[in-house]
Amino acid sequence: MKPVILKDIADQLGLSITTVSKALKDYPDVSKKTKALVKKLAYELNYVPNSFAVGLRSQTSKTIGVIIPTMVHYFFSTVIDAVLKEAENRDYMVIIMQSNENYELEKKQVDLLLNKGVDGILISLSNRTRDFKHLQKILDYKVPLVLFDKIAKTINCSKVIIDDRKAAYDAVTYLIKKGYKRISHFRGDLNPQNSIDRFLGYKKALIDNDIPYDPSLVYICNTNLDFEDGYNSAKKLIEDHGDHVDAIFAVNDLIAIGAINYFNQKKIAIPEKIALCGFSNWFMSSVISPSLSTIEQNAYKMGEKSTEILFQEIEYKHKNINVEYQKVVIDTALVIRKST
Amino acid sequence: MKPVILKDIADQLGLSITTVSKALKDYPDVSKKTKALVKKLAYELNYVPNSFAVGLRSQTSKTIGVIIPTMVHYFFSTVIDAVLKEAENRDYMVIIMQSNENYELEKKQVDLLLNKGVDGILISLSNRTRDFKHLQKILDYKVPLVLFDKIAKTINCSKVIIDDRKAAYDAVTYLIKKGYKRISHFRGDLNPQNSIDRFLGYKKALIDNDIPYDPSLVYICNTNLDFEDGYNSAKKLIEDHGDHVDAIFAVNDLIAIGAINYFNQKKIAIPEKIALCGFSNWFMSSVISPSLSTIEQNAYKMGEKSTEILFQEIEYKHKNINVEYQKVVIDTALVIRKST
Numbered sequence: 152m153k154p155v156i157l158k159d160i161a162d163q164l165g166l167s168i169t170t171v172s173k174a175l176k177d178y179p180d181v182s183k184k185t186k187a188l189v190k191k192l193a194y195e196l197n198y199v200p201n202s203f204a205v206g207l208r209s210q211t212s213k214t215i216g217v218i219i220p221t222m223v224h225y226f227f228s229t230v231i232d233a234v235l236k237e238a239e240n241r242d243y244m245v246i247i248m249q250s251n252e253n254y255e256l257e258k259k260q261v262d263l264l265l266n267k268g269v270d271g272i273l274i275s276l277s278n279r280t281r282d283f284k285h286l287q288k289i290l291d292y293k294v295p296l297v298l299f300d301k302i303a304k305t306i307n308c309s310k311v312i313i314d315d316r317k318a319a320y321d322a323v324t325y326l327i328k329k330g331y332k333r334i335s336h337f338r339g340d341l342n343p344q345n346s347i348d349r350f351l352g353y354k355k356a357l358i359d360n361d362i363p364y365d366p367s368l369v370y371i372c373n374t375n376l377d378f379e380d381g382y383n384s385a386k387k388l389i390e391d392h393g394d395h396v397d398a399i400f401a402v403n404d405l406i407a408i409g410a411i412n413y414f415n416q417k418k419i420a421i422p423e424k425i426a427l428c429g430f431s432n433w434f435m436s437s438v439i440s441p442s443l444s445t446i447e448q449n450a451y452k453m454g455e456k457s458t459e460i461l462f463q464e465i466e467y468k469h470k471n472i473n474v475e476y477q478k479v480v481i482d483t484a485l486v487i488r489k490s491t
Numbered sequence: 492m493k494p495v496i497l498k499d500i501a502d503q504l505g506l507s508i509t510t511v512s513k514a515l516k517d518y519p520d521v522s523k524k525t526k527a528l529v530k531k532l533a534y535e536l537n538y539v540p541n542s543f544a545v546g547l548r549s550q551t552s553k554t555i556g557v558i559i560p561t562m563v564h565y566f567f568s569t570v571i572d573a574v575l576k577e578a579e580n581r582d583y584m585v586i587i588m589q590s591n592e593n594y595e596l597e598k599k600q601v602d603l604l605l606n607k608g609v610d611g612i613l614i615s616l617s618n619r620t621r622d623f624k625h626l627q628k629i630l631d632y633k634v635p636l637v638l639f640d641k642i643a644k645t646i647n648c649s650k651v652i653i654d655d656r657k658a659a660y661d662a663v664t665y666l667i668k669k670g671y672k673r674i675s676h677f678r679g680d681l682n683p684q685n686s687i688d689r690f691l692g693y694k695k696a697l698i699d700n701d702i703p704y705d706p707s708l709v710y711i712c713n714t715n716l717d718f719e720d721g722y723n724s725a726k727k728l729i730e731d732h733g734d735h736v737d738a739i740f741a742v743n744d745l746i747a748i749g750a751i752n753y754f755n756q757k758k759i760a761i762p763e764k765i766a767l768c769g770f771s772n773w774f775m776s777s778v779i780s781p782s783l784s785t786i787e788q789n790a791y792k793m794g795e796k797s798t799e800i801l802f803q804e805i806e807y808k809h810k811n812i813n814v815e816y817q818k819v820v821i822d823t824a825l826v827i828r829k830s831t
Contacts, residue, residue: 175534187531194515194530214586214607222575228568235562235589239596244586244603246554249575256579263584267554378778408778415780438718438748440755440780 155196164188211469214244215461216264217273220252220301225433226450227275230299233454234273241462243270250277258285271295271461276303278343295464295474299457301343309464309477311457315345318446318483319352322428323400325485327360331398331426333368337384337410339402340373349402349430368396372406381409389419397425398491404429404436404445411439411490427490441489449481456481495536504528551809554584555801556604557613560592560641565773566790567615570639573794574613581802583610590617601625611635611801616643618683635804635814639797641683649804649817651797655685658786658823659692662768663740665825667700671738671766673708677724677750679742680713689742689770708736712746721749729759737765738831744769744776744785751779751830767830781829793821 161171166185174181174189192198217234219227231247238245246269250257257277264272265288272289274296283303289296290308299311326334336353339346350369357364370388372380381401388396388410401407407429414421421427421441429436429445436443456479467474501511506525514521514529521529532538557574559567571587578585586609590597597617604612605628612629614636623643629636630648639651666674676693679686690709697704710728712720721741728736741747747769754761761767761781769776769785776783796819807814 177535187527190531190534191527194534195517222572223565223568225563228563231587232562232589235587239588242603244588244607246584247571247575247587248579248584249572263582267584378774412778434718435775435778438752438775439778 155198157198159196160189160192160198163192211270212268213242214246214267214269215271215273215458215465216246216248216260216267216269218248218250218257218260218264219275220250220277222247222249225435226300226431226448229450230275230454230457233451234458237455237458237462243462250280252277252279254280254282261285261289265289265292265294269294271297271465273297273299273457273461275299276301276343278340278346281342293468295461295468297457297461297464299453301345304344307476309460309474309479311453311460311479311481312345313448313453313481313483315348316352316355318430318448318485319349319400320356321352321483321485322430322444322446323353323356324360325487326398326400326426326428326491327356327362329426329491332362333365333392333396334362334398334400335368335370335388335392335396337370337372337381337399337401337406340371346402353400367391372402377405378409378412381406381411382413383409385410385413389417394424398422399425399427401427401429404431404433404443407443407445407490408433408435408439411441411443415440422489422491432486437488444488444491445486447484447486449483453481495538497538499536500529500532500538503532551610552608553582554586554607554609555611555613555798555805556586556588556600556607556609558588558590558597558600558604559615560590560617562587562589565775566640566771566788569790570615570794570797573791574798577795577798577802583802590620592617592619594619594622598625601629605629605632605634609634611637611805613637613639613797613801615639616641616683618680618686621682633808635801635808637797637801637804639793641685644684647816649800649814649819651793651800651819651821652685653788653793653821653823655688656692656695658770658788658825659689659740660696661692661823661825662770662784662786663693663696664700665827666738666740666766666768666831667696667702669766669831672702673705673732673736674702674738674740675708675710675728675732675736677710677712677721677739677741677746680711686742693740707731712742717745718749718752721746721751722753723749725750725753729753729757734764738762739765739767741767741769744771744773744783747783747785747830748773748775748779751781751783755780762829762831772826777828784828784831785826787824787826789821789823796821 157168157171161168171189174186235245248260254277257280283306286306296308302310302312338350354364370384372384399410407427429443432445432447436445460477464474497508497511501508511529514526575585588600594617597620623646626646636648642650642652678690694704710724712724747767769783772785772787776785800817804814
């Protein structure tokens with residue numbers, strides 16, 4: 152819808168633009184009758200003399216919202232990079248919020264975005280989100296929603312994910328083929344789906360290769376999924392199992408790098424004494440020593456695809472076309488480096 | 492300003508709320524005269540019946556805009572982390588844009604943010620920005636603006652920076668005290684102020700310590716200021732100077748890490764054959780081998796302080812209090828690790 156300008160009012164009433172402008176501003180040299188006519192029409196045409204007017208009239212905000220667990224994170228900052236570029240291409244703006252893995256905050260942020268009237272929302276869920284009413288609310292408001300990476304299976308919307316189970320399975324199968332037999336898993340928290348799936352992929356690879364699954368080799372890294380977690384779990388692993396472990400499959404690169412630092416400090420040779428495989432392919436994994444084998448997760452592609460789907464759903468909504476929700480699985484790849 | 496509600500119109504005209512509501516919606520059972528009266532007053536009171544109305548009436552959008560050169564960058568993602576947290580504390584939303592070091596894009600993004608009616612803007616300039624009219628425009632629009640890290644000296648607004656010259660001076664002085672005499676500088680592009688200042692700090696430290704400044708030891712890393720630049724410059728440095736160089740002060744950590752990778756590959760011992768000091772203290776600098784000495788730039792504090800000042804200026808603007816622009820210098824610190 153074209154914004155209403157002063158000229159539209161002037162034309163319809165047969166007045167000059169100056170008179171219309173003066174009438175709206177209550178100048179004394181315009182008659183009461185003219186003022187009333189002008190203001191009535193201005194209201195009817197939804198004329199609003201300021202910067203909020205465009206959104207008001209078109210009922211689109213040209214803005215999308217994104218909620219991610221954290222910003223200082225190679226995976227998420229790469230996803231956001233893609234989202235910003237896709238939005239930029241369409242002259243859209245992006246409101247970014249981080250839930251800090253806090254469910255209450257995530258819920259509040261959804262409300263803020265809905266109140267703001269964003270045209271669509273992208274979310275990667277906090278690890279602590281177990282209730283999805285706030286997501287259902289987005290759908291009830293008929294605001295397009297795309298979940299990516301950390302999703303809720305039960306919510307009926309488009310989703311962009313990787314096949315965590317398959318990727319983990321591939322990584323652990325590769326370790327087994329290299330001859331490693333006592334493979335530990337540094338897993339994530341018990342709740343998030345991708346942590347569960349990576350664990351299940353690990354377990355299935357062992358079983359399919361006739362290696363007994365030993366729960367004592369599984370360590371839960373659930374404080375911040377970071378460097379310290381990896382360092383401490385590596386320490387605990389050696390205390391618990393000594394030489395009787397020959398490889399680690401870690402739920403992410405940061406944890407693997409924490410473990411590498413512990414082994415480097417203790418002069419435990421990588422990969423001779425213990426091999427490591429991470430997950431995510433952070434930039435630093437290619438530059439540390441030894442460089443880390445890992446799973447390339449294609450964060451940029453995930454951000455790009457999620458945003459593309461969101462904009463398609465926004466467009467369909469405006470055109471009153473029915474949306475069929477998509478589930479897109481982004482390819483992953485095993486990146487082999489010196490740590491294995 | 493309290494939002495105008497239907498009751499305000501009803502009270503002023505002595506009508507029921509239902510009649511007012513029907514009049515605004517052009518129901519046939521309300522007289523033309525009443526409709527005209529109601530619409531005139533609705534316009535005068537700036538009554539707007541939808542979600543954009545709050546912003547329209549209060550003239551605040553509860554949103555700030557941030558423009559940074561790039562998102563996938565430890566320094567900037569840490570700054571953004573702080574900005575989001577500060578905004579969150581005040582129930583503000585943040586629109587983030589990345590200029591990709593592109594001046595035209597940065598200019599366009601300023602226009603988008605101004606059109607959007609954001610309450611304030613934070614910018615770290617693109618390396619290619621040499622014209623500051625778009626910044627002046629923000630000030631002309633009376634929108635609070637805080638520049639951080641990459642600033643324009645000639646623009647009259649609040650600024651949050653580090654003392655790049657002093658930090659570089661400290662780093663190079665430290666190298667000299669450790670006995671290094673042929674110190675190369677991998678610098679940034681010729682334009683951005685922080686690249687200039689780090690170079691000047693390097694040069695001054697040499698001169699103050701009676702070491703002749705040798706321009707042939709200065710390499711310009713101007714493609715992307717990244718890993719590859721550092722790798723290639725290290726290669727060129729050894730081709731040009733062979734053994735006749737004993738240390739490098741790099742304009743950022745990523746460049747230093749690129750150089751470390753080259754030296755590791757060529758089995759040139761760090762720090763025995765060549766020492767390295769970076770700038771920024773990226774997380775990965777503490778985990779690579781050898782770990783990298785660098786300058787801690789306090790990105791989080793910079794983001795926090797910039798946002799704090801911006802919100803103060805927004806508040807002052809609403810209260811019609813005069814703003815005195817601040818220039819805040821965030822402390823830096825030399826972090827000594829194994830590379831020196």
